[in-house]
Amino acid sequence: MVEATFAAIHRHGYSDLTIQAIADEFEKSKSLLYYHYDDKDEIVADLLDYALDWFLSAVDDRTTDDPVENLRAVVEELLPVDPTDEELAGRHVVMELRAQAVTNPEFRATFTEIDERLHDRIAGHVREILDRRGVEGVDADDAAEQFLAVLNGTLIESVTTDRDVTPAMRRSLLTRLETLAGECPE
C-alpha cells in the first residue's frame, strides 16, 4: 500500500496522482482502496506517517551510548554519501508533498510533526553532548534547529538544482558536530 502510493507519486507526481494510479501500482482493485480510504490525501497521509516511522527506526537501529555517534547517524541517514535510487526517489516524493503542504492543512500538520520530532531527536543528542562536556551557554534547541535547516535546505537543493552540495554540507554538519563535541571551530 505504502509502496504503491510511493511508486505512483514518483511516476505521476502529486498533481496527476489518482486513486486509480495507486491501485495500478498496488495490483489491487480501486474499490478495495475506496473501502479503506475516503480520498487520495488520506492514503498519502498514511505514506508520510509510515515514512517518518521508518526513518526514525532506521536512526534508532544505529543508536549507541555515544550522543556524538547518534547525531552522526541522523546526518548519515538523511545525507548518505552514495544515495541509492530509492533514496533519491524518496527525496523527490517528499518534495512533491512538501509543496502541497503550503496549501493543504493536513499535509502541513504532518510535516509540522515530522520536523518537530526530528528537531526533538537532534536536540536530545545535542543536549547530551553538551551535558557530558559540561558546556553552558549553548542553546541545544537552537543548535538542533540549525542542523534541521541545513538538512532540509540540502535535501531541497539536491532535488531542485544541479548543484552537488551534499558532500560540502555533510562535511560542515560533521564539523559543527565536532565543534559541539569539544574541538575548536577554526
Place this chain on the structure above:
Amino acid sequence: MVEATFAAIHRHGYSDLTIQAIADEFEKSKSLLYYHYDDKDEIVADLLDYALDWFLSAVDDRTTDDPVENLRAVVEELLPVDPTDEELAGRHVVMELRAQAVTNPEFRATFTEIDERLHDRIAGHVREILDRRGVEGVDADDAAEQFLAVLNGTLIESVTTDRDVTPAMRRSLLTRLETLAGECPE
C-alpha cells in the same frame, strides 16, 4: 505580466495554472500572451528571472563598504523580521515552482542559476570578511553553502509547517556572521 503570473500562481497553484488564468490577472487577451510565449512555462521562467533580479538588486541597494553589513542585508532581505503579505506570497510561489524543478529541466536550470548566484554573492562577502581579518583555513565557499542551506531550509520550513523557526534561524545566521567577523563562537 510578471505580477499577473505571480498572482495567478498564488491564486491557483502551479498545477492548475493556465494561460487563461494569467490573462485574467493581466487584464489582457489570451492571444496577446500566446503571441509572446509558447507556453505557461516560458512565462513562469520569465517570472523567476525577474524575481532573482529583483532580489539581487534589493540586496545591492543595501550594499555598503562593510562586508559584514552586506551579508547581514542578504539575511534580512530573505528572512525579514516581519514579512509582508507579499513576501509570504512570494515564498509560497517559489515553493510551488521549486517542486516543479524536480521534474522540469528548465525550472531546474533556473533554480540552479538562482542558487549559484546567491551562493557567489554570499561567498564574496564571506571572503572579504575573512580577508580583512587575515583569517586562513576557513573555506568561504563552504561557509556560503551553509548559509544558503540554512536560508533555503528556513524558507521551506516557514511555508510548509506551522513551526515558527525564522527568529531562531535569523539569530543563528547573524551569530555565525559575528563569528566570521571575529567574535568567539561560544
